[in-house]
Amino acid sequence: MATGEVTSAEYIEHHLSNLTYGRMPDGTWQFAQNPAEAAEMGFWAIHVDSFAWSLGLGVLFLLIFGIVGRRATSGVPGMFQCAIEMIVEMIEEIARDIFTYKNDYVAPMAVTVFVWVFLMNLMDLVPVDWIPHLATMLGVHYMRIVPTTDVNVTMGMALFVFAMILFFSIWKKGIGGFLAELSFHPFPKFLAPLNFVLEGITLLTKPLSLGLRLFGNLYAGELIFVLICLLFSGGIVLTLSGVVLQWAWAAFHVLIITLQAFIFSILTVVYMSQAYDTGEDH
Amino acid sequence: MNINITILWSSIAFFIFTWSCWYFIWPPLVNAIRTRQQTIADGIENAETAARDLAQAEQQADEIMRNARHEAQTILDQARSQATSMVEAAKTEAREEGERLKAAGVAEIEQEANRIREALRSDVAALAVQGAEKILETNIDGDKHRELLEKLAAEL
Numbered sequence: 487m488a489t490g491e492v493t494s495a496e497y498i499e500h501h502l503s504n505l506t507y508g509r510m511p512d513g514t515w516q517f518a519q520n521p522a523e524a525a526e527m528g529f530w531a532i533h534v535d536s537f538a539w540s541l542g543l544g545v546l547f548l549l550i551f552g553i554v555g556r557r558a559t560s561g562v563p564g565m566f567q568c569a570i571e572m573i574v575e576m577i578e579e580i581a582r583d584i585f586t587y588k589n590d591y592v593a594p595m596a597v598t599v600f601v602w603v604f605l606m607n608l609m610d611l612v613p614v615d616w617i618p619h620l621a622t623m624l625g626v627h628y629m630r631i632v633p634t635t636d637v638n639v640t641m642g643m644a645l646f647v648f649a650m651i652l653f654f655s656i657w658k659k660g661i662g663g664f665l666a667e668l669s670f671h672p673f674p675k676f677l678a679p680l681n682f683v684l685e686g687i688t689l690l691t692k693p694l695s696l697g698l699r700l701f702g703n704l705y706a707g708e709l710i711f712v713l714i715c716l717l718f719s720g721g722i723v724l725t726l727s728g729v730v731l732q733w734a735w736a737a738f739h740v741l742i743i744t745l746q747a748f749i750f751s752i753l754t755v756v757y758m759s760q761a762y763d764t765g766e767d768h
Numbered sequence: 769m770n771i772n773i774t775i776l777w778s779s780i781a782f783f784i785f786t787w788s789c790w791y792f793i794w795p796p797l798v799n800a801i802r803t804r805q806q807t808i809a810d811g812i813e814n815a816e817t818a819a820r821d822l823a824q825a826e827q828q829a830d831e832i833m834r835n836a837r838h839e840a841q842t843i844l845d846q847a848r849s850q851a852t853s854m855v856e857a858a859k860t861e862a863r864e865e866g867e868r869l870k871a872a873g874v875a876e877i878e879q880e881a882n883r884i885r886e887a888l889r890s891d892v893a894a895l896a897v898q899g900a901e902k903i904l905e906t907n908i909d910g911d912k913h914r915e916l917l918e919k920l921a922a923e924l
Binding site for chain 1: 770771772773774775776777778779781782783784785786788789790792793794795796797798799800801803804807
């Protein structure tokens, strides 16, 4: 819904800017009024919109699953309980196939990640102008409602996964064992430094690819929605083609958001499994 | 596209959500699923046992029916042969009784005939004496002619 005064570039930039709260160079704490100000705020600023939406969706997940869990009967389940249980069972089964070690935390984590990421991705299907427009009318100038299009959110999750990889690796193998795994692996022992560099890169690639894959897919998806929306400011033909494209891309996006949530959750389990793997069985 | 402190907050949120799920949501939900799975497994097993029992019972019932039918046939055969033999026995008895009655009748008739013959004989003897007296106009001394008379009577 680009109005006459807003250029396409401004429209896109507006849609890709977070609501940032931080410390201005002059020392005051405030919301950034434009992207340049947001950039000046540096590391200690926070993206209020994506963080709030991700929190809200996480709480929504906890509430839905919590209520179903509290009311869960082992008798004939209702429709809603059935749906929730199907998700839980699907992810749990896959997680148990991949992660064969004894740890009760991994399966619930996989389910949490799957549902939470799915809900965050799902915001991408809300027409891109609805909520930002509403926020503008309420006086909030920037509002990105898809948290997974914010690299901070996806990388934050990936970093926690990375922390868990390190934690479980060291817990299961000891620091020495973990370093040995990094140093002695592809090539013989006398090439330990080379091994360490190679394995270190492999290790660092895990969280990086995990976070950036999700971010990249969703960011690109949102950008395409924004571009399609630009068509609505054109003539009748462009508007109609925009409607068709919007529908087609949304239908395709349903697959992407589910798949990306699934990949994120399953890869997390795979990385946990690798962290647990002491190499004794092969 | 600024990297900022949001990244750290996201990590913390991630931890809190996964931990909450693990601590609060997971146990009751999975417990319900496991219990139901167990119930269903038990139910299926019970149904299989029941089906097996039913087949066995049907087989038993079949056997009982077959035995009963066989027994009934045996009883029927026995009864039939018994009836036949009873009829035969009755027939024989009746025949014997008839013959006995007939023999008795014949004997009685003969006896009667003999009695009548004896009576006739004596009557004939008397008549003959009377006839002869009329012819001879004299009394015949019975003692004298007894031998003759008796001979006559025996010829009758």
